[in-house]
Amino acid sequence: MTIPARIRYTLYVQPIDLPVFNPVALEVLGLLEDPYTDILDVVRLIGEDQALTAQVLRMANSASYAGRSRCETIKNAAIRLGARQMSNIAMAASHASLHASDSPLVNDIMQDLWLHSHACALGCRSVALSTGQHAVADKAYLAGLLHDIGKLYILKAMDHISQTMDVKHALERSLLQEIFSEMHVDLGCRVMDHWNLPSVYRDVAAYHHAEQCDSRNILLTIVRMVNFNSRNFHLNIYPTLGETGGDHAETSPLFMDDVSWTKMEDAMTASLIHFT
Numbered sequence: 330m331t332i333p334a335r336i337r338y339t340l341y342v343q344p345i346d347l348p349v350f351n352p353v354a355l356e357v358l359g360l361l362e363d364p365y366t367d368i369l370d371v372v373r374l375i376g377e378d379q380a381l382t383a384q385v386l387r388m389a390n391s392a393s394y395a396g397r398s399r400c401e402t403i404k405n406a407a408i409r410l411g412a413r414q415m416s417n418i419a420m421a422a423s424h425a426s427l428h429a430s431d432s433p434l435v436n437d438i439m440q441d442l443w444l445h446s447h448a449c450a451l452g453c454r455s456v457a458l459s460t461g462q463h464a465v466a467d468k469a470y471l472a473g474l475l476h477d478i479g480k481l482y483i484l485k486a487m488d489h490i491s492q493t494m495d496v497k498h499a500l501e502r503s504l505l506q507e508i509f510s511e512m513h514v515d516l517g518c519r520v521m522d523h524w525n526l527p528s529v530y531r532d533v534a535a536y537h538h539a540e541q542c543d544s545r546n547i548l549l550t551i552v553r554m555v556n557f558n559s560r561n562f563h564l565n566i567y568p569t570l571g572e573t574g575g576d577h578a579e580t581s582p583l584f585m586d587d588v589s590w591t592k593m594e595d596a597m598t599a600s601l602i603h604f605t
């Protein structure tokens with residue numbers, strides 16, 4: 330299906346500040362760029378947003394993150410999980426809540442997209458930890474979570490456009506998938522630039538479908554491999570047409586062994602049975 334020119338034009342020129350990030354979660358992310366950030370700063374910032382606090386606690390106590398004891402407060406959770414993991418959960422919890430729409434079709438696709446993004450976040454963190462890349466495990470989580478941010482932007486934008494333009498015919502699954510395939514990388518980069526996200530995440534958004542992968546970029550390598558394999562676990566309902574990486578080209582520089590594969594699969598499929 331061809332993307333109507335009017336829709337293509339509108340997607341590229343309309344204001345970019347649609348809510349694809351929670352401002353508080355972005356502030357938390359900013360804190361993490363400072364190596365001297367105190368865990369209490371993260372606790373205070375999350376605590377300023379009641380809805381975010383509730384979402385973070387719910388997620389921290391869910392199957393993929395919970396320890397033996399339940400966390401009743403953000404401070405408990407931060408002490409148990411550490412500032413970085415806590416911040417990642419804040420980003421993920423806020424991100425989950427943005428995947429909602431009054432349009433049943435858009436809402437349905439958003440839920441699939443959330444499952445995919447969250448599974449990739451968990452998978453990327455697992456791969457980093459199991460292949461000796463501990464230093465980038467938290468960044469790998471965020472890179473996995475945000476690699477398809479362009480798709481969320483497209484869904485928000487199409488929702489917006491459908492209320493202001495006569496594009497009812499456009500809200501069809503096949504057309505949305507075509508827009509994903511053609512535009513989600515470019516629009517993901519625009520969103521990252523607009524919100525001034527660190528370049529490591531922008532690079533992942535920019536090159537996660539590129540034909541050639543620079544294996545020296547370990548975050549990109551991890552995301553590409555996990556993203557591709559998400560299809561094996563039915564966690565990528567809308568793969569990008571012509572998606573590359575089918576020969577697991579990224580596996581060898583990561584030194585994945587059987588244990589790494591199993592851990593990755595367990596981490597990704599855990600996202601199917603809890604917090605949505």
Ligand SMILES: [Fe+2]
Pocket residue numbers: 476477513537538569
């Ligand atoms: Fe993608």
Ligand SMILES: [Fe+2]
Pocket residue numbers: 445476477556
């Ligand atoms: Fe993806």
